[in-house]
Amino acid sequence: MSSTTEQATGARTWSVAEHLDDILTAVQPLEPIELNLLDAQGCVLVEQVTVPVALPPFDNSSMDGYAVRAADTERASEASPAVLTVIGDVAAGSSGTELTVGPGRAARIMTGAPLPPGADAVVPVEWTDGGTGAGPARTMAPHSAAPQGSGGQVRVHRPVTPHAHVRARGGDVCAGDVALEAGTVLGPPQIALLSAIGRPAARVRPRPRVVVLSTGSELAQPGEELAAGQIYDSNSFALAAAAKDAGAIVYRVGAVTDDAETLRATIEDQLIRADLLVTTGGVSVGAYDVVKEALTSVAEEEPEEREGEAAEGEDAEQAVHRAHVDFRTLAMQPGKPQGFGTIGPDRTPILTLPGNPVSSYVSFELFVRPAIRAMMGLADLHRPVVRATLLPPHGAGDEEPAPLTSPEGKRQFLRGTYTGGERPEVRPVGGSGSHLIGALAHADALIVLPETVTKAAWGGEVEVVLLG
Amino acid sequence: MSSTTEQATGARTWSVAEHLDDILTAVQPLEPIELNLLDAQGCVLVEQVTVPVALPPFDNSSMDGYAVRAADTERASEASPAVLTVIGDVAAGSSGTELTVGPGRAARIMTGAPLPPGADAVVPVEWTDGGTGAGPARTMAPHSAAPQGSGGQVRVHRPVTPHAHVRARGGDVCAGDVALEAGTVLGPPQIALLSAIGRPAARVRPRPRVVVLSTGSELAQPGEELAAGQIYDSNSFALAAAAKDAGAIVYRVGAVTDDAETLRATIEDQLIRADLLVTTGGVSVGAYDVVKEALTSVAEEEPEEREGEAAEGEDAEQAVHRAHVDFRTLAMQPGKPQGFGTIGPDRTPILTLPGNPVSSYVSFELFVRPAIRAMMGLADLHRPVVRATLLPPHGAGDEEPAPLTSPEGKRQFLRGTYTGGERPEVRPVGGSGSHLIGALAHADALIVLPETVTKAAWGGEVEVVLLG
Numbered sequence: 001m002s003s004t005t006e007q008a009t010g011a012r013t014w015s016v017a018e019h020l021d022d023i024l025t026a027v028q029p030l031e032p033i034e035l036n037l038l039d040a041q042g043c044v045l046v047e048q049v050t051v052p053v054a055l056p057p058f059d060n061s062s063m064d065g066y067a068v069r070a071a072d073t074e075r076a077s078e079a080s081p082a083v084l085t086v087i088g089d090v091a092a093g094s095s096g097t098e099l100t101v102g103p104g105r106a107a108r109i110m111t112g113a114p115l116p117p118g119a120d121a122v123v124p125v126e127w128t129d130g131g132t133g134a135g136p137a138r139t140m141a142p143h144s145a146a147p148q149g150s151g152g153q154v155r156v157h158r159p160v161t162p163h164a165h166v167r168a169r170g171g172d173v174c175a176g177d178v179a180l181e182a183g184t185v186l187g188p189p190q191i192a193l194l195s196a197i198g199r200p201a202a203r204v205r206p207r208p209r210v211v212v213l214s215t216g217s218e219l220a221q222p223g224e225e226l227a228a229g230q231i232y233d234s235n236s237f238a239l240a241a242a243a244k245d246a247g248a249i250v251y252r253v254g255a256v257t258d259d260a261e262t263l264r265a266t267i268e269d270q271l272i273r274a275d276l277l278v279t280t281g282g283v284s285v286g287a288y289d290v291v292k293e294a295l296t297s298v299a300e301e302e303p304e305e306r307e308g309e310a311a312e313g314e315d316a317e318q319a320v321h322r323a324h325v326d327f328r329t330l331a332m333q334p335g336k337p338q339g340f341g342t343i344g345p346d347r348t349p350i351l352t353l354p355g356n357p358v359s360s361y362v363s364f365e366l367f368v369r370p371a372i373r374a375m376m377g378l379a380d381l382h383r384p385v386v387r388a389t390l391l392p393p394h395g396a397g398d399e400e401p402a403p404l405t406s407p408e409g410k411r412q413f414l415r416g417t418y419t420g421g422e423r424p425e426v427r428p429v430g431g432s433g434s435h436l437i438g439a440l441a442h443a444d445a446l447i448v449l450p451e452t453v454t455k456a457a458w459g460g461e462v463e464v465v466l467l468g
Numbered sequence: 469m470s471s472t473t474e475q476a477t478g479a480r481t482w483s484v485a486e487h488l489d490d491i492l493t494a495v496q497p498l499e500p501i502e503l504n505l506l507d508a509q510g511c512v513l514v515e516q517v518t519v520p521v522a523l524p525p526f527d528n529s530s531m532d533g534y535a536v537r538a539a540d541t542e543r544a545s546e547a548s549p550a551v552l553t554v555i556g557d558v559a560a561g562s563s564g565t566e567l568t569v570g571p572g573r574a575a576r577i578m579t580g581a582p583l584p585p586g587a588d589a590v591v592p593v594e595w596t597d598g599g600t601g602a603g604p605a606r607t608m609a610p611h612s613a614a615p616q617g618s619g620g621q622v623r624v625h626r627p628v629t630p631h632a633h634v635r636a637r638g639g640d641v642c643a644g645d646v647a648l649e650a651g652t653v654l655g656p657p658q659i660a661l662l663s664a665i666g667r668p669a670a671r672v673r674p675r676p677r678v679v680v681l682s683t684g685s686e687l688a689q690p691g692e693e694l695a696a697g698q699i700y701d702s703n704s705f706a707l708a709a710a711a712k713d714a715g716a717i718v719y720r721v722g723a724v725t726d727d728a729e730t731l732r733a734t735i736e737d738q739l740i741r742a743d744l745l746v747t748t749g750g751v752s753v754g755a756y757d758v759v760k761e762a763l764t765s766v767a768e769e770e771p772e773e774r775e776g777e778a779a780e781g782e783d784a785e786q787a788v789h790r791a792h793v794d795f796r797t798l799a800m801q802p803g804k805p806q807g808f809g810t811i812g813p814d815r816t817p818i819l820t821l822p823g824n825p826v827s828s829y830v831s832f833e834l835f836v837r838p839a840i841r842a843m844m845g846l847a848d849l850h851r852p853v854v855r856a857t858l859l860p861p862h863g864a865g866d867e868e869p870a871p872l873t874s875p876e877g878k879r880q881f882l883r884g885t886y887t888g889g890e891r892p893e894v895r896p897v898g899g900s901g902s903h904l905i906g907a908l909a910h911a912d913a914l915i916v917l918p919e920t921v922t923k924a925a926w927g928g929e930v931e932v933v934l935l936g
Contacts, residue, residue, distance in 0.1 A: 037690070038720065041709050056903060057694060064754035091726065091756045093685030095696035110754040112686055112823070114697045125753055139753035142761040144728065149755055173906040180909065187936050188713060192706035192825055193909035196699070200691035217561030218580055222505070223668035226525060228563035229582045231664070238660035241509050245656060252506065258559065260612065285593055285607035286532035286578040287617055288559045293610040355580070357660055435524060438641040441648065441661035468655050 014328045014338075015451070016366060016411050023340055023367055027349050029377040030205045030275060037191050042247060043204035044377040045184045051177045051197050054170035058096065059115040063165045064140060066106040066128060066154055067119035073159040078136070081155035086131060089143060089150040090116050108140070108150055115166055122165035129155040173197070185378065205377040208275040210248040210368075212239045215263060215281040215290050216355060219255035234437060235280040235360045239353075242364050243278070245468065246372040258282065260294040267294075271344045275375060278368055281355025283327055284337040291339065291352045295323040325350060331451060332411045334359035334434035338367070356434035362413050362446065365467065383465050388424035390447065390462045404428065404456040406449035415443035418464055426464045444468065482796045482806075483919070484834060484879045491808055491835055495817050497845040498673050498743060505659050510715060511672035512845040513652045519645040519665050522638035526564065527583040531633045532608060534574040534596060534622055535587035538630040546604070549623035554599060557611060557618040558584050576608070576618055583634055590633035597623040641665070653846065673845040676743040678716040678836075680707045683731060683749040683758050684823060687723035702905060703748040703828045707821075710832050711746070713936065714840040726750065728762040735762075739812045743843060746836055749823025751795055752805040759807065759820045763791040793818060799919060800879045802827035802902035806835070824902035830881050830914065833935065851933050856892035858915065858930045872896065872924040874917035883911035886932055894932045912936065 014022075032046040061067065068084060076082035084106035088099050096114025099107045106123075107116050108131075115122070130137025131154045141149055173179060179193055186194070186202065194202055214236040222232050233255040240252040251273060256266050267277065282291035325341030336359075339352030351371065353363040370381040392401050394417075406412040415436075416426040426447055430439020446465040449456055456462055482490075500514040529535065536552060544550035552574040556567050564582025567575045574591075575584050576599075583590070598605025599622045609617055641647060647661055654662070654670065662670055682704040690700050701723040708720035719741060724734050735745065750759035793809030804827075807820030819839065821831040838849040860869050862885075874880035883904075884894040894915055898907020914933040917924055924930055 037705050038708055038712075041712065053694065055699075055905065057699060058697065062901070062903070064752055064757075089755060091685060093687075093697055093726065097696065108755065110756050111752060112684065112699070140755040142728075142757070143755040144761065146755075167901065167903055171901070172904050177906070179906065188706045188709035189829065189905075189908045189911065189935075191709045192702045192829060193905050195690045195705040196702035196825065196905045198688075198690050198692075198694065198700045200689070216580070217559060219561075220666075221668070222663045222666045224666075226521065226666065228565065229526065229561055231523075231525060231580070232666045234660045234664035237505050237663040238656045240506055241656035241659045244506075244509065258561065260610075284532055284579060287557060287576065287608040287611040287614075288578050289532075289610070293612065357664065361657065361660060433530070433635065433639070435530070435635055436640050437523065437657075437661050437664045438645070438647065440657045443657065467657075 012329070013331050016330060016332050019328060019330055019338060019340065020367060020370065023351070023371050024374055024381070026340075026342075027371045027374050030208055030375050032203050033206050034201050034203050035206065036201050037186075037194055037199070040186050040202045040204045041191060043186055043206065045180055045186060045202055045204055046182055046377070047203045048182050049179045049194065049197075049199065049202070051173045051175055051179050053198070054174050055172040055196060056167050056169055059169050060167050061109045061111055061113050061115060061122045061165060062167050063122055063124040064110050065122045065124040065165065066156070067101055067109040067116050067122055068106045068156070068160065069101060069103060069119060070121040070160050070162040070164065072104060073121075073123060073156050076156045076159050078157040081129070081157050084154050084156060086151055086154050090114065106154055106156075108154075120162045120166075121160040123156050123158070123160050124165060127156065127158040129157070183377075183379065205375070207247055207249045208372055208375040209251065209273055210243045210276045210278060210372060211251045211253060211270045211274040212236050212243060213253040213266065213270065213277065213279045214255045214355070215258060215279060216255055217258040217288075221254055234357050235355065238357065238361055239278060239280065239364050239368070242361070243368065243372060246369045247376050247378075248276070248372045256290075258288045258290040260290055263290050263294045267343065271346075271348055274348055276371065277343065277348060277350040278364070279350070279352045280360040283339050283352045283354055292327050295325040295339070295341070295343070295352070296327060323350075325352060327352070331409055332413065333407060333432070334413065335363045335366070338363060340367075357437045358415070358434040358440055361440060365446070365465070366413075383467065386424060386464050386466060387461050388418060388426040388464045390456055390458060390460050391425050391427045392458050393428050400458060403458060404449065406454055406456070408454050409451050411451050412449040413465075414447040414449065415439050416445040416447040416464065417443060418445035418466060424464070426462065480797070481799050484798060484800050487796060487798055487806060487808065488835055488838065491819070491839050492842055492849070494808075494810075495839045495842050498676055498843050500671050501674050502669050502671050503674065504669050505654075505662055505667070508654050508670045508672045509659060511654055511674065513648055513654060513670055513672055514650055514845070515671045516650050517647045517662065517665075517667065517670070519641045519643055519647050521666070522642050523640040523664060524635050524637055527637050528635050529577045529579055529581050529583060529590045529633060530635050531590055531592040532579050533577060533590045533592040533633065534624070535569055535577040535584050535590055536574045536624070536628065537569060537571060537587060538589040538628050538632065540572060541591060541624050541627040544624045544627050546625040549597070549625050552622050552624060554619055554622050558582065574622055574624075588630045588634075589628040591624050591626070591628050592633060595624065595626040597625070651847065673843070675715055675717045676840055676843040677719065677741055678711045678744045678746060678840060679719045679721060679738045679742040680704050680711060681721040681734065681738065681745065681747045682723045682823070683726060683747060684723055685726040685756075689722055702825050703823065706825065706829055707746060707748065707832050707836070710829065711836065711840060714837045715844050715846075716744070716840050724758075726756045726758040728758055731758050731762045735811065739814075739816055742816050744839065745811065745816060745818040746832070747818070747820045748828040751807050751820045751822055760795050763793040763807070763809070763811070763820070764795060791818075793820060795820070799877055800881065801875060801900070802881065803831045803834070806831060808835075825905045826883070826902040826908055829908060833914065833933070834881075851935060854892055854932050854934060855929050856886060856894040856932045858924055858926060858928050859893050859895045860926050861896050868926060871926060872917065874921055874924070876922050877919050879919050880917040881933075882915040882917065883907050884913045884915040884932065885911060886913035886934060892932070894930065
């Protein structure tokens with residue numbers, strides 16, 4: 001009899017930290033793939049990206065104005081302007097070699113346009129008469145409306161020094177520079193840099209494809225009529241949303257009935273598109289705990305020596321039967337029954353969460369979210385954890401309510417509302433029942449009462465996990 | 469001549485706050501629509517949702533165990549168990565009316581299953597022999613493997629009180645309760661509650677569809693070969709990514725050349741799928757500033773009295789011509805030239821950002837992101853702003869660098885790296901040049917030097933906008 005079965009019968013209790021460690025040791029970052037920049041958003045770069053060509057790739061103007069020889073403007077003032085002959089326009093996108101600026105000459109130039117040969121500085125249009133012969137200009141007229149602006153004369157009212165208003169080639173990054181290190185998360189500014197150096201795609205770890213599947217013969221889909229004894233499936237919706245928030249690509253599978261063969265068949269179907277499987281329900285000590293039944297009993301049928309081996313010629317059904325899932329009792333509340341293992345020919349990781357809505361959500365936050373982020377290759381796996389003063393629930397009235405209690409040896413996670421600032425505070429919302437979805441929807445934090453704590457006094461300090 | 473033209477010629481300088489106020493006054497939250505729960509994730513609920521049926525909808529077991537009459541277990545102990553006759557199983561999903569628990573009887577019951585008539589409490593399986601006749605049970609055998617478990621006798625080792633391990637109908641939420649208030653942002657726990665009360669969809673403000681369009685004849689697409697005078701388009705990628713981060717559905721349009729007719733035609737094409745248009749480039753004082761040219765000159769052609777009127781029989785091209793965009797000079801650096809207005813028959817808001825990559829990104833953060841969030845109906849429009857100690861850049865060496873300077877009367881936004889904690893610190897990264905994309909990609913904060921500050925000493929306190 002395998003150790004799985006021993007654990008299933010409660011031979012050992014796992015701490016939250018042990019279960020999490022086991023998951024994070026087993027779950028591997030996904031193999032990198034090349035993704036288009038906007039598909040790679042939020043993903044982790046696995047290559048060091050170097051700059052292929054300098055940025056800017058050529059000396060160019062930082063202003064709309066006139067490309068000049070600085071020496072020609074040396075004594076310019078509004079009273080006594082330097083008068084230069086305008087030889088044409090250099091627009092952004094022109095090659096910059098059409099015109100050469102000789103002494104006494106100027107080329108009208110636009111921001112980003114290449115500095116033409118001969119010129120060594122740019123005079124902003126606001127420091128000139130804009131070629132109008134009148135006072136200082138504020139703007140250039142559009143070329144389409146006033147083509148004469150690219151000729152004639154311009155009066156320069158202020159001197160410029162060499163290189164003024166010129167962005168030098170390589171002034172941003174040089175060829176061979178490291179643009180981004182491996183491990184960088186690609187947000188908008190990193191995507192800006194990659195596109196600026198001409199990279200249409202990047203080698204990143206992809207978002208994991210997570211299949212979320214709820215189980216339970218009592219589950220109806222929202223919008224349907226409830227029959228006697230039925231409740232609505234909320235876990236598959238909540239966990240699909242949470243997995244998406246965590247960074248995954250999510251496939252929600254509606255509730256599967258408590259029948260082991262149906263569940264196996266569904267998992268078989270889903271394995272093809274799953275980097276990670278998450279189920280809810282059916283993992284406790286009942287006689288109809290389908291997940292445990294479907295994935296444990298089969299493991300027992302397997303000869304030990306086949307464990308972990310890829311058997312040739314195995315069909316899909318057989319593959320699913322090669323499940324290695326440990327069902328465990330955790331020293332936590334809610335979320336005592338948990339399972340973790342691998343399934344199918346690719347040994348796809350599977351986390352089997354308990355079915356009570358609050359239990360499954362808390363379990364997701366503690367175990368699935370870090371697993372998803374580890375698969376993405378992110379360094380930062382966990383929600384922020386802070387300390388806060390524990391205050392009584394809102395609406396508790398004048399009389400101080402009884403202190404919070406927690407069973408000895410269990411790590412308890414209560415729902416709370418958090419207020420940050422200089423003196424952070426947290427208040428419980430709702431009770432500890434793992435079916436209390438109403439309160440969960442008004443919480444933004446989990447209050448943690450560690451294994452050694454059995455009572456938490458109001459006004460004391462507690463650990464708080466900040467959600468969302 | 470319209471006020472547009474006066475502003476275009478620089479008649480007035482707008483503060484950052486004035487420009488933002490103008491945008492947020494004009495931009496309206498989108499009309500609500502009914503979206504399936506998972507499509508509504510991250511959106512703002514516009515209806516108050518009440519609970520149609522109590523949760524749980526019926527009294528049910530919170531444990532796997534035995535439904536009993538509490539009185540029958542009153543004197544039970546391990547030494548002297550109460551022996552009850554098991555009359556059958558109540559699985560989750562059964563209607564709960566098949567069995568009636570009489571005196572001296574018990575029904576095996578699973579978590580979530582309805583409490584059968586006659587029973588008033590549940591004994592957890594761990595407090596019994598599980599019907600085995602042996603010691604305390606840890607679990608039930610699966611019904612499929614051991615059908616005899618639903619019959620025979622069970623020994624109860626501990627007494628239970630009435631209602632023990634029973635979740636009462638309505639114990640979570642009652643019919644008529646407010647489940648969620650209008651204005652709630654739908655995250656995973658709120659989606660959990662909506663699905664739990666049977667709602668397949670919710671009435672929310674949808675994510676705005678944002679068309680991002682860069683302009684510039686100098687722009688090549690990443691992956692292409694750069695010709696002389698060309699640079700890669702990075703703005704359309706960066707802003708598309710930033711708009712998605714802000715919550716929008718984004719359509720990126722590659723670079724449009726500096727030709728007013730081409731730009732007008734492109735905008736015409738895009739208007740159909742845009743709740744908001746964002747352009748970059750072509751809004752400064754140059755002779756080829758295509759956005760300004762395309763959207764200003766046309767406005768001038770319009771007789772004043774047509775302003776804002778929906779003209780019947782107008783074709784798409786005419787519609788685009790009905791642009792009302794104010795081009796403005798802002799007292800900020802980077803990001804001085806900005807435009808905001810409406811365009812087309814639906815008066816679609818349009819923000820025209822400057823073209824320098826850092827300018828466009830900073831402008832997006834300051835103006836477009838809040839506009840997108842306002843269209844979503846979110847209350848929290850802005851990035852977190854904190855105060856931090858200003859330290860010299862990393863790698864500045866032993867000698868203290870010159871203090872940061874900022875032009876008087878301008879609000880300057882410098883890129884920085886932020887370290888939080890008890891004594892938050894920020895360091896500038898890269899220079900103030902609005903073309904420095906390399907530095908931007910290593911920044912996670914904007915250092916704000918207000919209009920009145922011309923010099924910021926190292927060790928002083930500054931305002932910091934935290935990005936992403």
